Amino acid sequence: MNPNTVILVQESWKKVAPIAPQAAALFYQNLFTADPSLKVLFKGDMVEQGKKLMQMIGAAVSKLEDLETLVPILQSLAVRHVAYGVKDSHYQTVGGALLKTLEQGLGTEFTPEVKEAWTTVYNLMAEVMISASAAQA
Numbered sequence: 001m002n003p004n005t006v007i008l009v010q011e012s013w014k015k016v017a018p019i020a021p022q023a024a025a026l027f028y029q030n031l032f033t034a035d036p037s038l039k040v041l042f043k044g045d046m047v048e049q050g051k052k053l054m055q056m057i058g059a060a061v062s063k064l065e066d067l068e069t070l071v072p073i074l075q076s077l078a079v080r081h082v083a084y085g086v087k088d089s090h091y092q093t094v095g096g097a098l099l100k101t102l103e104q105g106l107g108t109e110f111t112p113e114v115k116e117a118w119t120t121v122y123n124l125m126a127e128v129m130i131s132a133s134a135a136q137a
Ligand code: HEM
Pocket: 038, 041, 042, 043, 044, 045, 049, 052, 053, 056, 057, 077, 080, 081, 084, 086, 087, 090, 091, 092, 094, 125, 126, 129
């Protein structure tokens, strides 16, 4: 991956990490506004779920230069997501909600370059997860 993409994503994530609980809440708000039918898939405590999501994004962001480690983690995450009832098309909705959340959290620091870098990184993660889901089905 382009080193500049990695730096833009890692540096912008550092600014979101201190407001992780609020960012997680905003993310679910954005997600359920985009597609209210996704609500039924989430059966656990949403605060806990939000924590796990933010930790996982943080872990993925820190491993962008170590794809050999990251890819198998995403593949097993994807297999669990098939069991949660997640479909391929949901990845696009989640990506949209994530970008919107970053925009809300970062404000003017969510520059077009930062947006592009996150789009690249999210698309890569989603592609790995969708391929692993297909292998599982
Ligand atoms: C890059 C993409 C994604 C990441 C990093 C991610 C991360 C996570 C993590 C860390 C968990 C905690 C449980 C576990 O580790 O198995 C989780 C659970 C879950 N995720 Fe995701 N996820 C992603 C995409 C999606 C998508 C596209 C959907 C579709 C709506 C989704 C829906 C869910 C649901 C329903 C659960 C279980 C919630 C529950 O048990 O209540 N995720 N996700």
